Amino acid sequence: MTQQQSYNGYQEQEPPLPSAVPQATENTEMVRVEQAVKRFGDLLVLNNVSMTVKRGQVVVIIGPSGSGKTTLLRCINHLEKIDSGYIYVDGQLVGYRLVKGQLVEAREAEIAKMRAQIGFVFQRFNLFAHMTALENIIEAPVHVLGIPRDEAIAQAMELLRKVGLEEKAHVYPHKLSGGQQQRVAIARALAMRPKLMLFDEATSALDPELVGEVLKVMRQLAEEGMTMVVVTHEMGFARDVADHVIFMDHGVIVEEGPPEQIFDDPQNERTRNFLGLIAAD
């Protein structure tokens, strides 16, 4: 698809944000990970991980440090390449394409196009330091999707309103608190009208009193029906918002199920230990 076409596709999605609801198709799966294996040198970080995320679902991944949660998220939008297995987003194979029955590595343009449809929120925000909040938000819509600048600005202002930062539009990131930066980062991701949002410990770099404002935005997004994969240590959020909880340890999905089961009646010893440790904090 050319830039022009994707821009037209964008326009068809009127009315504009903030209703960030992905379009439903007959396919009910947004993410499908099949036997993903990832190594860093000798270290096996993902060991045969399989999972699915349905459209509109919020899946929360929990697990101890180093269990491979971040790596799994990064593989889903191909910031990291899996060594074997398959990952599909919205029915499309991530990072590869089929040519005459053979898997070939996708070209940069194809990978970029896929990433443009997946929002990623980083632990460390990663706002563009040389741009104001508004400039951060319109950057990719203007330069990747080719949306006219005025339109992008109008949309960005609406998103800033949505995350409660309208008055910070012209402020540079270093003048914003961590919680404000993260909310701008979420708005920046939403400006691409993603069909899927990935959150990697979006609140764990924040001072405790700033966690709430970011979780509130994430909660609202979940209520609007956004498909989300959320890595977090916020167990209260996981219990309230998640449709499905996955517990990972040492690169393996140890246990998964609805939040009531995982939090109130964990079946696995390791899950119990982990949740016990968290509760003891």
Next chain:
Amino acid sequence: MFDWDAVWKFIVSPFFLQAAWTTLWLSVVAQLAGVVLGLFLALMRMSRFKWLSFPVQVYVWFFRGSPLLVQVLLLWDGLPKLVPGLLFSQITCILIAFSLNEAAYMSEIIRAGISSVDPGQMEAARALGMRYWLAMRRIILPQAARVIIPPLGNEFNNMLKTTSIASVIGLEELTGTAEILGAPSFSIFELLIVATLYYLLLTTLWDYFQRWIERRLDPEYAAKGGRPGRRPGQKSWAQRVLGFGNPPLESGELIAGGHGGAR
């Protein structure tokens, strides 16, 4: 006897004005070529592919490890021997040698600049669907420029003086002109003084220009009041052209009608 009259006579002569102009444009062109080539070398050097980064390592090793004078002579005397019938002018020879040499230094400076940018910036750009070059141009280089500009200014100062090497193959820039004009009348010393005054003039002017640019790129500049008449948060032309050096705004401070001064 030192002949002051010769100094005065030659300092405003068309010979030296022409020579100063040659020195200046040689420096500018070689520096620009060095920056552009250096950028590509830096990106190759930072590639995770060995077949891209290794040749650059060898390139930099050679050009930084041997004298520029020798590189010029190799090109001037050596190349026509290797490729019979090859003819190029002194200017071409000097521009090639200087650009290639400068590119080696610039590649290291640009690499340091790019490395100074938090890798999270590139990750965020890519996660938004930006391709490598777009992310480089819009996100990484504008932030790297802050680190690159000061040593780049020093490189250009050096370049203005280093062009004197061109005199060894008979190019009439400042030094060459002093030698050529001075030889018949035995007034080389006087004419070298003239050349020196011109070098000092050029480097001093550049020094002022460099400081002016750096001040303008200082993010605190506009906040401190900057130039009278500029609204707080408004970017100077240097900031707009180079796309960085953003003035920090006080929280809640809004620019009427503007959008942070972006293009």
